[in-house]
Amino acid sequence: MKAKHLVDFHPKFFETMKNYTKEKFSADVMAGIIVGVVAIPLAIAFGIASGVGPTEGLVTAIIAGLLISVLGGSKVQIGGPTGAFIVIIYGVIQEFGLNGLLIATIMAGIFLVIMGLCHMGSIIKFMPYPIIVGFTAGIAVTIFSTQINDLLGLGIDKVPANFVDKWVCYFNNIGNIDWWSTVMGILSVAIIALTPKLSKKIPGSLLAIIIMTVIAWLLREFAGVTSIKTISDLYELPSGLPSFRLPAIDFDGESFFATIQKLAPVAFTIAMLGAIESLLSAMVADGVIGDKHNSNTELIGQGIANIVVPFFGGIPATGAIARTMANINNGGKTPVAGIVHTLVLLLVLLMLGGLVGQIPMPCLAGVLVMVAYNMSGWRTIVSMYRSSMAGTSVLFVTMLLTVFFDLTLAIEVGLVFAIVIIMKRMMSSASVTLARDAVDVHHDGENDETLAIPAGTEVFEIEGPFFFGVANKFDELVREHSARHIRIVRMRKVSFVDTTGIHNLEIFINSSLSEGRVIILSGVHENVETALRKAGIVALVGEENVCHNIHSALERAKELSEKMVLK
Numbered sequence: 117m118k119a120k121h122l123v124d125f126h127p128k129f130f131e132t133m134k135n136y137t138k139e140k141f142s143a144d145v146m147a148g149i150i151v152g153v154v155a156i157p158l159a160i161a162f163g164i165a166s167g168v169g170p171t172e173g174l175v176t177a178i179i180a181g182l183l184i185s186v187l188g189g190s191k192v193q194i195g196g197p198t199g200a201f202i203v204i205i206y207g208v209i210q211e212f213g214l215n216g217l218l219i220a221t222i223m224a225g226i227f228l229v230i231m232g233l234c235h236m237g238s239i240i241k242f243m244p245y246p247i248i249v250g251f252t253a254g255i256a257v258t259i260f261s262t263q264i265n266d267l268l269g270l271g272i273d274k275v276p277a278n279f280v281d282k283w284v285c286y287f288n289n290i291g292n293i294d295w296w297s298t299v300m301g302i303l304s305v306a307i308i309a310l311t312p313k314l315s316k317k318i319p320g321s322l323l324a325i326i327i328m329t330v331i332a333w334l335l336r337e338f339a340g341v342t343s344i345k346t347i348s349d350l351y352e353l354p355s356g357l358p359s360f361r362l363p364a365i366d367f368d369g370e371s372f373f374a375t376i377q378k379l380a381p382v383a384f385t386i387a388m389l390g391a392i393e394s395l396l397s398a399m400v401a402d403g404v405i406g407d408k409h410n411s412n413t414e415l416i417g418q419g420i421a422n423i424v425v426p427f428f429g430g431i432p433a434t435g436a437i438a439r440t441m442a443n444i445n446n447g448g449k450t451p452v453a454g455i456v457h458t459l460v461l462l463l464v465l466l467m468l469g470g471l472v473g474q475i476p477m478p479c480l481a482g483v484l485v486m487v488a489y490n491m492s493g494w495r496t497i498v499s500m501y502r503s504s505m506a507g508t509s510v511l512f513v514t515m516l517l518t519v520f521f522d523l524t525l526a527i528e529v530g531l532v533f534a535i536v537i538i539m540k541r542m543m544s545s546a547s548v549t550l551a552r553d554a555v556d557v558h559h560d561g562e563n564d565e566t567l568a569i570p571a572g573t574e575v576f577e578i579e580g581p582f583f584f585g586v587a588n589k590f591d592e593l594v595r596e597h598s599a600r601h602i603r604i605v606r607m608r609k610v611s612f613v614d615t616t617g618i619h620n621l622e623i624f625i626n627s628s629l630s631e632g633r634v635i636i637l638s639g640v641h642e643n644v645e646t647a648l649r650k651a652g653i654v655a656l657v658g659e660e661n662v663c664h665n666i667h668s669a670l671e672r673a674k675e676l677s678e679k680m681v682l683k
Contacts, residue, residue: 148456254518
């Protein structure tokens, strides 16, 4: 029985097939078709913006989307390429080439599978929300900055990867602006922004692509406007199913292990970002449909998808919040809707390659500008600014590091910054006090009482978690005041104790015992007492000196005080 719990892999697809009905199938097919239509421009745009091409974007949405639907832990999750990966993918290709990206994606998939097997599905709970908002906003700014060349038709062959250099390059080439491309890009943004106000059913990005493609064709054929670049002008179009191929694991003659070592940090970043985004998407979906996804299964499914897709030339994939919500809003009930969405994309890949090639690049840039706008979360940032300056600080540090450096550094520094703020708050909420005459006892505001402290006794009260910062406070208080023979350490408000707290407490007890003093522990919580027993603290003070409350502790102190007087 125990072995069944070692691997938490239970795909929702097989679970939902047990009670599948015609009604669910009809709803899934309709939702899948709509989501597939929504995914067409996004898959193409994400592929191009990542530095690969439209084919790679579509292949990723098809293969990874299929595997995530069949093997994932959510009923309605839609997987594929997302905007969050654009920055990472582009940077990897610049440094390691397409082959390096494929290997890094496979490694990221392996990391995700390991996370799922190790039951790390709750990892999202350990990522502070300001960091998530911060790096998402940073990615949004970076995506926007990558689209200026196509949006304004500047015609720059190689745009610098660095954020600052990129904008310097744009300003240096602003005189090459193509107004036809600029107008087309702005109109695309306007169509995407206004469509939801007219109809929730029609995808604004698809409508913009259809209208702008027709306009670009008319301008070229009847007005002689040839300055508007299309996909076919820059990329080789798909002509059929992608073939299976093995990435070459070799860079400039380096060994297998040297290559893996170089790509490991990038692969881990891809895995972490994929885990965060997919589990966030699944959590949002749960709140809407009233279901509960299996986070470990979701990680394993995402991992398998990312292991397989590079062998067909695909790029990293994860759960996509926008497409998942589109699936829910259009009636998707089970993973079958996700499978149907991949079939729609497959038909586009096989049959509509020529039409895809006619899509204007400024229009795709407009689609990605709106993706960046929706990712920016500016309303959340404004709300957070009004409610928490500490959270806002973490947010902006993470965002700026994402924009000007890289996502890995941003998350690392953001986490450290967040931990420091948490430690500071814990320090400010914790206190250590010393009483020698009387001690107050509160009973939820009723029948409060004040108890006299026996002669030769003092009471140290620790409030809050007894971790390294508070342990130092306790140590300073002990050193600054002369000690009496009996010391009560009141711990009723200590929720947990860390290694430093135990160490300082041990030093305090040993020092007191060597001076002939007695230590009494009062009101210790069960979990704290367990930690103290394991560390040998209870044995050090003696079982008889561990009291359940301050009343019994004072009685024990009175008893010991009387014995000392008699001696």
